[in-house]
Amino acid sequence: MQNAITLLGSTGSIGRQTLEVAELLNLRVCALSANRNIKLLEEQTRKFRPAVAAVYDEAAADDFKARVRDLDVRVIPGMDGLIEAAAIDGADTVVTATVGTAGLFPTLAAIDLGRRIALANKETLVCAGKFVMERARERGALIIPVDSEHSALFQCLAGHSTVVGSQGPDVRRRGTYIAPEASPANDTSVLYPDGNDCIKKLILTASGGPFRGFNRKELQSVTPEMALRHPNWNMGQKVTIDSATMMNKGLEIIEATHLFAIPPEKIEVVVHPESIIHSMVEFTDNSVMAQLAVPDMRLPIQYALTYPARIPSLTAPLDITRQASLTFEQPDFECFPCLSLAYETAQAGGTACAVLNAANEAAVGLFLSGKLSFYGISDAVRAALDNITNTDDPSLDDVIAADKAAKRYVLGKR
Numbered sequence: 239m240q241n242a243i244t245l246l247g248s249t250g251s252i253g254r255q256t257l258e259v260a261e262l263l264n265l266r267v268c269a270l271s272a273n274r275n276i277k278l279l280e281e282q283t284r285k286f287r288p289a290v291a292a293v294y295d296e297a298a299a300d301d302f303k304a305r306v307r308d309l310d311v312r313v314i315p316g317m318d319g320l321i322e323a324a325a326i327d328g329a330d331t332v333v334t335a336t337v338g339t340a341g342l343f344p345t346l347a348a349i350d351l352g353r354r355i356a357l358a359n360k361e362t363l364v365c366a367g368k369f370v371m372e373r374a375r376e377r378g379a380l381i382i383p384v385d386s387e388h389s390a391l392f393q394c395l396a397g398h399s400t401v402v403g404s405q406g407p408d409v410r411r412r413g414t415y416i417a418p419e420a421s422p423a424n425d426t427s428v429l430y431p432d433g434n435d436c437i438k439k440l441i442l443t444a445s446g447g448p449f450r451g452f453n454r455k456e457l458q459s460v461t462p463e464m465a466l467r468h469p470n471w472n473m474g475q476k477v478t479i480d481s482a483t484m485m486n487k488g489l490e491i492i493e494a495t496h497l498f499a500i501p502p503e504k505i506e507v508v509v510h511p512e513s514i515i516h517s518m519v520e521f522t523d524n525s526v527m528a529q530l531a532v533p534d535m536r537l538p539i540q541y542a543l544t545y546p547a548r549i550p551s552l553t554a555p556l557d558i559t560r561q562a563s564l565t566f567e568q569p570d571f572e573c574f575p576c577l578s579l580a581y582e583t584a585q586a587g588g589t590a591c592a593v594l595n596a597a598n599e600a601a602v603g604l605f606l607s608g609k610l611s612f613y614g615i616s617d618a619v620r621a622a623l624d625n626i627t628n629t630d631d632p633s634l635d636d637v638i639a640a641d642k643a644a645k646r647y648v649l650g651k652r
Contacts, residue, residue: 242266242328243356243543246292246320246344247335248282249275251474252358252384252535256333257282259540262552269323271336276302283311290326292319294340320344325351331543333384334359337476338599339592339641342366349379356542358384360489361599365592366637367496381497382542387442387490388497389538390516390529395498396546440500441518441526442490443510444569445469447481450511454573460612462605469511479602483615484569488580489598492591495584502584507577509567514556532556575616583623589640590628596644597622604648618648 243260247253248270260267271292272279283291283306290312293299299315306313314322317340324332324344332348333356334341341359348355349370357363362370374381383389448467449457465482466475480486484507491505516538518528531537537553571578576598583594601618604610610618622644629636 242268242330244269244323244326244329244332244348245335246271246323246333246341247337247359248272249278250335250337251477252335252539253333254278255536256335256356256539257286258552259536259543260286263540263543263549265543266328268329269326271320271323273336273340274298276305280305283309287311289328290314290319290323292323294320317343321347324348324353330354331356333539333542334362335384337361337474339365339596339638342370345370346373349373349377349381352377352379354542355379355381356384356539357381358539360385360486360493361595363493363496364489364595365641366634367493367591369634369637371496382545383493383497384535384538384542385490385493386533386535386538387517388494389541391440391442391494391498391519393529393541394517394519394527436522437498437500437504438520438522438524439504439506440494440498441506441508441520442487442494443508443513443515443517444484444487445481445513446509446511446567446569447484449482449573450509452573454613457573457612462608465605465612475606476599476602479605479615480598483576483612484574485576485580485598485615485619487569488577488583489595491580492584492594502581507569509569510565511567512561512564514561514564530556530558575613576619579616579619579623586628588628588630589626589632589636590623592637592640593622593626593628593644594619596641597648600645600648618651621651622647 243265245253245256245267249272267286267288269290270279270282270288273294276298279291279302288311292314293302294316296315299313303313321344324347331354334345335358339361341362345355345362383392448465448469449460466478468478468481477486487507491502494500494505495502513533515528515530518526520526532554534553537551540551569577579594583590597619601610601615605615626643626647
């Protein structure tokens with residue numbers, strides 16, 4: 239188990255739950271970061287006493303520095319603060335729970351130091367998965383997904399093999415963690431000695447969000463308030479809207495292609511409204527492994543911090559006898575076009591994934607502010623993909639440029 243963490247995005251939903259887990263596990267918190275919610279960041283800083291507090295919004299950083307001038311904490315503004323927090327001495331694990339591409343460079347900085355990455359930031363892999371996974375292989379950094387779906391896939395693959403995930407490390411000696419050097423991080427040949435042909439498909443489950451069963455006419459008039467009422471999960475606004483449009487599942491498809499070295503055509507989405515099965519792996523012999531638990535993000539957070547060990551958690555036990563049924567449905571691609579856009583983009587690769595992500599991020603912001611309709615989100619993403627040239631073999635600079643171009647395009651169309 240890890241002993242000390244850095245937490246990027248501590249005031250968001252995942253960040254707050256990570257601190258609950260850190261308190262349970264008695265982990266030292268070396269650094270925290272937030273964007274603008276300095277009131278909550280101050281409360282967290284006074285409780286956990288990190289050495290560094292990074293505030294991405296520079297104006298908010300000045301206010302925060304004045305609030306905590308009585309504490310022995312170094313306040314660092316902007317992207318420099320995020321990067322320094324990610325690279326702080328003493329942290330075993332960096333939990334990346336920021337929203338958007340702001341998490342990319344801090345994640346790369348932590349990878350360069352060989353840290354364990356508990357990855358809750360989809361955009362890091364969606365936009366720059368090729369670079370992140372290659373860097374992790376080179377530096378021997380272990381990336382463990384925190385998303386409940388990818389954590390479930392990671393755990394199912396652990397049940398299949400003596401080596402977990404597409405990354406390592408070797409855990410054949412029960413309860414013993416062997417350093418990544420003994421089994422190179424992200425080396426798919428370790429998990430799949432004959433290639434990954436043993437996997438028939440990965441099955442990502444989706445709750446269906448608040449609009450499961452709605453038709454296109456009904457969806458034309460939905461409001462942000464309606465979209466924010468998720469039936470099963472307590473998440474931040476951006477992720478909750480992505481769940482309502484099913485873009486979150488689309489982003490997870492792209493993320494899974496990088497985490498598990500699996501092409502998009504071998505990834506299937508299934509609507510499972512109870513949110514008890516968090517994802518499944520179907521193998522070539524037609525056996526299927528699934529991970530089940532009550533919906534609680536603290537469980538995948540804890541697993542990322544304690545892997546390969548399992549210890550008692552804050553999550554309530556699952557009483558399977560109280561489940562009247564577990565149901566499954568095909569997703570409605572016509573009513574939720576964001577899912578089709580994501581499959582198309584995953585196949586295209588290149589900078590298209592960064593365009594998809596950035597255009598969606600900008601469009602969701604417009605929807606939340608009442609400037610765009612529900613279907614305006616997918617329309618904006620479609621237009622950005624059609625009008626911004628895809629670079630097939632991009633550099634990291636190309637990815638960043640595509641991200642900025644897509645946001646400018648969507649916001650400039652208003």
